[in-house]
Structures are given as structure tokens and as C-alpha cells.
Amino acid sequence: MKEKSIRTGILLDFYGNLLTDRMREACESYYYEDLSLAEIAELQGISRQGVHDTIKRAEKELESYEDKLGLMGLFEKNKARAQKALELIKNGDCDKAAGELEELIEEM
16 A cells, blocks of 8 residues: 555656646645545545545546656656666776666667
């Protein structure tokens, strides 16, 4: 469950502005501020079930955006390649690191 929460939080960073205000606010309260469904319901003036449904719809939309746009996947791929280049530099293989960084920059 924790991995799903982390993934959803990251997706919210990437695509949160594409959600409705109510969806974004509910998700931010739930994932960033760790508020309960009841607390969010009180803040938004809706039922606990309404908050639950709103968050579930938002999660589906966020996943849909990632399926279509792939920004989080691209970010993770680039981050891994940059970390690999950094490790090569730390290990003294600057030529190999330069090649890795050059490929990364070309792809970007």
C-alpha cells in the first residue's frame, strides 16, 4: 500500500494540475498532509464516501495521464541514467560517464 501511495504522490506532482480543483485538493490533503477521509470530508463539506470516490477517480485519472504521456517513466529513466553516470565519475571512469551523459542529453 505504501508503494502505491508514493507512486500516486509522484503522479500528483506531475499531473495534479490536470485534475479538477476538488480532486487535486482531496488528493493533496490525503497524500501530502496525511489527513483522514473524515477530515477531508469535513473540510470539503461532503461525505466521507464522497471523498473516497473523489480520490479513487483522481487516482484513475492520474494513471491514465501517465499511460498517455509517460512523464514519470521518462523522469525515472533519465534519473537512473544520470545516477549511473555519477557512479562512473566517482569510480574514475570519466570517459564512459561522458558518453553516458552525452547519450542522455541527446535523448532529452
